[in-house]
Amino acid sequence: MSNNAATSTEEQIRNVAIIAHVDHGKTTLVDQLMYQSGRYRNEQLDKMAGGQHGLVFDSNDLERERGITIFSKNCAIDYLSDAGSNCRINLIDTPGHADFGGEVERVLMMADGALLVVDAYEGPMPQTRFVLQKALAQGLRPIVVVNKIDRPDSRPDEVVTEVFDLLVDLGADDETLDFPLIFASAKQGWAANAHDERPEDMRALLEKIIASVPAPEDRSAEPTQMLVTTIDFSEFVGRVAIGRVRAGKLRDRQKVTVIDRHGESTTQQIGQLFTFDGLDRKQATEIRCGDICAVVGLDPVSIGATIADPEKPVALPPILIDLPTLHMTFRVNDGPLGGRVGKFVTSRQIGDRLERELRSDAALRVEPGETREQYRVSGRGLMHLGILIENLRREGFELCVGKPTVVERVVDGERQEPVELLVVDVPADHQSSVMALLGDRRANLIKMGQKSGATGFVHMEFSIPARSLIGLRSRMLTATQGNAIVHHTVIGFEPMRGDVPHRSSGVLIAHEPGSVTAYALDALDDRGVFFVKPGDEVYEGQIVGENCKAGDLVVNVVRGKKLTNMRASGKDDSTSTRPPRLMSLEESLEYIDDDELLEVTPAGLRVRKIMLKESDRRRVSRRAQAALSL
Numbered sequence: 001m002s003n004n005a006a007t008s009t010e011e012q013i014r015n016v017a018i019i020a021h022v023d024h025g026k027t028t029l030v031d032q033l034m035y036q037s038g039r040y041r042n043e044q045l046d047k048m049a050g051g052q053h054g055l056v057f058d059s060n061d062l063e064r065e066r067g068i069t070i071f072s073k074n075c076a077i078d079y080l081s082d083a084g085s086n087c088r089i090n091l092i093d094t095p096g097h098a099d100f101g102g103e104v105e106r107v108l109m110m111a112d113g114a115l116l117v118v119d120a121y122e123g124p125m126p127q128t129r130f131v132l133q134k135a136l137a138q139g140l141r142p143i144v145v146v147n148k149i150d151r152p153d154s155r156p157d158e159v160v161t162e163v164f165d166l167l168v169d170l171g172a173d174d175e176t177l178d179f180p181l182i183f184a185s186a187k188q189g190w191a192a193n194a195h196d197e198r199p200e201d202m203r204a205l206l207e208k209i210i211a212s213v214p215a216p217e218d219r220s221a222e223p224t225q226m227l228v229t230t231i232d233f234s235e236f237v238g239r240v241a242i243g244r245v246r247a248g249k250l251r252d253r254q255k256v257t258v259i260d261r262h263g264e265s266t267t268q269q270i271g272q273l274f275t276f277d278g279l280d281r282k283q284a285t286e287i288r289c290g291d292i293c294a295v296v297g298l299d300p301v302s303i304g305a306t307i308a309d310p311e312k313p314v315a316l317p318p319i320l321i322d323l324p325t326l327h328m329t330f331r332v333n334d335g336p337l338g339g340r341v342g343k344f345v346t347s348r349q350i351g352d353r354l355e356r357e358l359r360s361d362a363a364l365r366v367e368p369g370e371t372r373e374q375y376r377v378s379g380r381g382l383m384h385l386g387i388l389i390e391n392l393r394r395e396g397f398e399l400c401v402g403k404p405t406v407v408e409r410v411v412d413g414e415r416q417e418p419v420e421l422l423v424v425d426v427p428a429d430h431q432s433s434v435m436a437l438l439g440d441r442r443a444n445l446i447k448m449g450q451k452s453g454a455t456g457f458v459h460m461e462f463s464i465p466a467r468s469l470i471g472l473r474s475r476m477l478t479a480t481q482g483n484a485i486v487h488h489t490v491i492g493f494e495p496m497r498g499d500v501p502h503r504s505s506g507v508l509i510a511h512e513p514g515s516v517t518a519y520a521l522d523a524l525d526d527r528g529v530f531f532v533k534p535g536d537e538v539y540e541g542q543i544v545g546e547n548c549k550a551g552d553l554v555v556n557v558v559r560g561k562k563l564t565n566m567r568a569s570g571k572d573d574s575t576s577t578r579p580p581r582l583m584s585l586e587e588s589l590e591y592i593d594d595d596e597l598l599e600v601t602p603a604g605l606r607v608r609k610i611m612l613k614e615s616d617r618r619r620v621s622r623r624a625q626a627a628l629s630l
Contacts, residue, residue: 012085013290014213015244017092017108019135020117021125021487025147029117029186030075030093034278036189036202037077074242074292076276081210089209090276090292094131104131106229106303106319106362108138110244110292113213115205116142116163120154120183123162125423130489133170143180143212145205149195150185156195180212216244216290223309224248224256227316231303231360232294237271239359241295241307246316248309250287250295257313261304265313271297303362321362324378325418325466325490328385328589329402330354331374333599335612336513336539341603342398347373350399353392364388378407380490382470386586393585393600400597400608404589406467409493416493418466421446423459423487430480431458437479441468442497463491468500471590503593506552508545509609510538514558521577524555531607532557533580541612543596546581554614 020026077089092107108114114135118124124132135142144163146156160181167177182205184191190198191205225247232240250256252273259265274281274294287293295307304319332338332347339345344353354366354375365378379385382404389401409416422443426434435445443464450458469488476484508528518534530545538544538557547553583591588598588605595617599606611617 012087012210013090013216014087014113014209015090015092015111015216015290015292016113016115016209016213017094017111017135017140018115018117019094019104019108019128019131019142020147021119021122021128024117024119024122024125024128025186026115026117027093029115029145029147029184030091032186032189032202033077033091033206034075037079037278074276075279076292077206077278079206079210082207083210085210087210088291089206092292105134105321108135108140109227109229109319111138111140112216113209114140114142115145115209116179117145117147118159118163120146120148120156120159121151123155123159124166125487129166129170129421132166136167136170136172136176141176141179141212143182143208145182145184145191146195147184147186149183150188156183180208182208218289219247220249220289222247223312223314224250224254224307225309225314225316226250226293226295226307227319228301228303228305228307229319231301233356233360234296237296239299239301241298241301241305242292243295243307244292245287245289247289249289250293250307252285255310256298257308257310258298258301259306259308259313259315260300260302261318263315266300267310268298268301270295302359319362322380322490324363324365324380324407326381326385326404327365327376327378327407328404329369329374330377331369331371331400331402331597333398333400333601334373335400335542335599335606335608337537337606338398338599338601341601343396343602345398347375350392350397351375353395353397357388361388381466382586382589386589389589389600390585393602396602398599398601400599401589402597402610403592403594404470406465408496411493415496417496418490419463419492419494420466420469420488421491422462422464422469424462424476425457425459425485426480427483428456428458430483431460433479434460434476434484437472437475438462438464438468441465441472441500443468463494464488465497465500466490471503474587474590503591504550506547506550507543507596507607508547508557509552509554509614510540510542510544510558511554511556511614512558513537513539516544516557517560518577519561520555520557520559523559524557525578527553527555529581530557530578531580531583534577539608539612541609541614543607543609 018026018030075091077091079087079089081087092111094104094107116132118128132142146159148154149156164177182191182193183195184205189202190200191202192199193204226243226245228241228243230242232242234240250270250273252270254270255267256270257265257267273284273287275284275287276292281294306315308314330350333345354377358364358366363380363384367376369376377385385404392399406417424434441464443462445460445462447461448458473486476486516532516534516536516538521530521534528546528548532538532544544557585605588607592598592607595610597608597610599608609617611620
C-alpha cells in the first residue's frame with residue numbers, strides 16, 4: 001500500500017477495474033457486491049435490471065439481450081473493513097469483448113488495481129489476454145478471482161496455473177506473478193481464500209481489495225489535473241465528463257482550463273460536481289484527489305481532455321487507443337421502400353448521429369465517403385460496428401451499409417493487414433474439418449493439444465487474417481455440427497497473406513416489385529433457400545434467397561396463379577413453403593458481397609444489390625470482363 005494512503009480516521013479510496021472474458025461472471029459479481037454492501041435489496045436490484053434477477057450493471061437493452069457488457073459503468077461501495085477503516089471502493093465494470101477495447105483502455109486509466117475474473121472451467125481466454133495485457137501496460141497488478149467454482153466441472157488448480165502461465169507469457173514481473181487469489185461463486189454470493197471453503201458472503205474479496213490494491217497517491221497540494229475518460233450525455237444538462245482527479249481538487253463553480261487531445265485550451269467554469277453513490281450520482285461541493293467523479297457544465301470537452309488549473313494548466317498524457325481494424329460504408333437508403341418507417345433518413349441526420357457517437361466512442365472513426373451521401377465508418381470489429389448499427393435502427397434511423405472490409409496499412413512499401421489470434425475448442429472427431437476450413441483461409445497453426453479438464457476436446461490456436469473471420473463463425477458451426485467454441489482477438493498487423501475464399505453460392509434476386517406469393521416460392525423451391533415468406537413486400541434488385549449453385553439468378557417471387565375454369569384457386573390451400581432463413585444483423589453483414597448492401601430499417605433488414613436493375617448489372621459486368629481481357 002502507498003505511504004500516502006489515508007489513515008483509519010479518514011475514508012480510504014480504492015479504484016478497481018473488473019476485467020474478464022465474455023460471460024465469465026464479472027457483472028454478476030458486481031451485483032453481489034452491491035447487494036451485500038447493504039445499499040440495495042434483491043428486489044431493488046431486480047427492478048433496476050428490468051425484472052431480470054441481478055445484472056443491474058447491464059442497463060442497455062442490447063446488453064440484456066446478448067448477455068454481454070458493451071459500455072463501461074461506475075459504481076461505489078461503502079465498506080467497513082475488519083480493521084475498522086471506512087473504505088470507499090470505486091468499481092469499474094468493463095467490457096470483455098475485444099471489439100469494445102476502446103472502452104477498456106480508457107477506464108483502466110482510472111484504476112489502481114484490477115480484479116481478473118476467470119471462469120473455473122474455461123480458464124483464461126483470448127479476451128482475457130487482451131484486457132490483461134492492457135492492464136499490465138497501465139501498471140495494474142491483478143487480484144485473480146476464480147469464479148463459478150461451484151460448477152461440477154470446475155478445475156481451479158489447473159486454471160490458476162494457466163493464469164500464471166499467461167502472466168509469464170505477457171512479461172509480468174515477479175511481484176505481479178505472486179498474485180492475490182480468491183475463489184468465488186458470484187451466482188451463489190460467496191468468496192473464499194481457498195477453493196474448499198464455502199463462506200456465506202463476499203467479505204473475503206472486499207478485504208483482499210483493501211489489502212492488495214494501493215490507495216491513490218496523495219497529490220492534493222499540486223495544481224488540479226483530471227483526465228476525461230468517458231463522456232455521458234443528459235438531455236437536461238448536456239455533456240457530462242467522467243474521470244479521476246489525478247492531482248489537486250475540484251470544487252463546485254471552479255474556473256478550470258480544458259485542454260483537448262490536440263493541445264488547444266479553453267477557460268470554462270464547472271457547473272456541478274457529482275460523486276458516485278452506489279449506482280447513482282450524488283451532488284458534491286468538492287472532489288478530492290484520487291476519487292472518480294462526473295463534471296457537468298463543460299463544453300467543449302471530449303475524451304482524452306485534461307481539466308486543469310487555469311493558473312498552471314498542464315495536460316496529462318493523452319489516451320492511446322488501438323487503431324480500427326474494420327470499416328464499412330454507411331449511406332442513405334435509396335431503395336424503393338426507403339423512408340416508409342424511419343424517422344431519420346437523410347445523410348445530414350446520419351452524419352450528425354455519427355458525430356455524436358464520436359464524442360463518446362474513442363475507438364470509432366468516421367470519414368467522408370465517395371459521395372456526399374456516404375460515410376466511411378471504421379471500428380474495432382464486426383460486433384463493434386454491428387452494435388452501432390443496431391442502436392441506429394432502434395432509434396428510428398434508416399440507412400444502407402456495405403460489406404465490411406479490413407483496414408490495411410502500408411509499412412515500408414509493404415501492404416499489411418490485421419491478424420487475430422483464433423482459439424477453437426472442438427470435439428476430436430471434428431478436428432480435421434476445422435483444420436481444412438481454416439487452411440483455406442490462410443490460418444497458421446500456433447498450438448494444439450488436448451483441452452485440460454475436457455475429455456475428447458482438442459484445443460487449437462491459430463493466427464489468422466481478420467478478413468478471413470468474416471463469415472467464418474456460421475461455417476465453423478456447420479462443419480462441427482454446432483460443437484465448436486470459437487474466440488478471437490487482434491494481435492497486430494502482418495504482411496498480406498493472399499486471397500481468401502469468398503461466398504461460394506450465388507443469390508436469388510427479385511425480378512419485379514410486389515408481394516411474395518406462396519405459389520411462386522413453391523415453384524422455385526428447388527432453386528435454393530429463401531430469405532422471404534409469402535406476403536412480404538419486395539422490389540426489383542432485392543436479394544430474396546441463396547442460389548443452390550454458383551452465380552446469381554433473377555427470379556419472380558411475386559408471380560400469382562392465373563385462374564381459369566380448369567384451375568381453381570382452392571388448390572393453393574395445399575401449397576406449402578419452407579420456413580425462410582432468418583439472419584441476424586451480424587450474420588447479414590458477414591453474408592453480403594462487394595456489390596451488395598444491407599438495408600437497415602426500424603422494421604427489419606433487407607439485402608439488396610447496389611445496382612437494382614438487371615440491365616445495369618449486366619453492363620457493369622461486361623465492362624469488367626472487357627477490362628480483364630485487356
